[in-house]
Every structure is written in C-alpha cells, then in structure tokens.
Amino acid sequence: MPTLGEIETLTKAWADAQDSLVATVQGLEDAKERLARQYLPALKRQVAIAAAKKSELRAAIEDSRALFTRPKTLVIHGVKVGYEKGKDEVIIEDEDLTVALIEKHFPEQKDLYIKTKKTVKKRAVKDLSELELKSIAVTVMEPGDVVVIKSMDSQIKKYVDRLLKERDEDLGAEEAA
Numbered sequence: 001m002p003t004l005g006e007i008e009t010l011t012k013a014w015a016d017a018q019d020s021l022v023a024t025v026q027g028l029e030d031a032k033e034r035l036a037r038q039y040l041p042a043l044k045r046q047v048a049i050a051a052a053k054k055s056e057l058r059a060a061i062e063d064s065r066a067l068f069t070r071p072k073t074l075v076i077h078g079v080k081v082g083y084e085k086g087k088d089e090v091i092i093e094d095e096d097l098t099v100a101l102i103e104k105h106f107p108e109q110k111d112l113y114i115k116t117k118k119t120v121k122k123r124a125v126k127d128l129s130e131l132e133l134k135s136i137a138v139t140v141m142e143p144g145d146v147v148v149i150k151s152m153d154s155q156i157k158k159y160v161d162r163l164l165k166e167r168d169e170d171l172g173a174e175e176a177a
Helices: 004-063 095-105 107-113 130-135 155-176
Strands: 073-076 079-082
Touching (some): 004 079
C-alpha cells in the first residue's frame, strides 16, 4: 500500500503534468484567437462576396426558368443549379397558443397532434419505501466513496479535464473494438 508521502509525490507529478497541459491549451487558445483576428477581415469580405455571387446566380436562374424544364437541375462546376420541388414547412409562431388551440378544437385528437414526453421524477420516487421502489422497478443506489482527481481552478483546467475524459473514452472505445 502506498504511503501518504508517495501519494503526495504522485499528486505533485499529476498537478505538474496538468499545469503543463494547461499552458499548452492556453497557448493553443491564444493562437486561435490571434488567427481569428488575423483572418476575420478577409473572411468577412469573402462571405460578402460569396453572398453577392449567390444572389446574382439566383437571379439568373429565376430569369432563365425555361432552361430548367427537363432536366430541372444541372450540375455545373460541381454545383447543382436549377429547380427542385420545395419541401413543406410548418411554421408555428407561438407553440403554447397552438397547443391550447389544438386542445380546444380537437380534444379527442390532441394526442395525435401534441407530443407529450413522460419521465420519472427521480427526486420524488427516491423517497418511496424499498418495497414500493421494487414494485415499480426502481433501485436507489446509495452514494459510496469514489476516487476524485480534479483540478481546483480555472475554466482552462475544466477544458483540459474534458479533453482528458474524451481521450479516455476514445481509448476505451478502441479497446472494446
């Protein structure tokens, strides 16, 4: 069994590794921020140019409807242009109002038009007796001691912890495959 001194040494090593990782992540974030500032003006110009070109193309296609009867679409320079059947779109401005009106005008069919999601209120059921819990197929796990290793400071460390967790999950998935 490791001594408290050995655990202290291991904790220090982990904390140092975390600090190094945090510094690298901060460097990455700083570099991303610098790159974003550097490229943002050009990106904005290019987005405006692309939007204008798309608008010109749309106008040309609308003015040339006769060119797109058979076939209704063409692929030109890797871009599909022309006409296709539009998709239906249901627009509901005020969902609560629509639900209330469906309940008023179609009470027998409301289950057909209104989605209801049922979930168990876990806080409420945990107060049931053991017999009652068993009758509804619920088990309440009492909290036990678990190993805790987490950073005690900054958003960056939270980000690092998330990266490490994702890495661990990826490694676990690879081992399972």
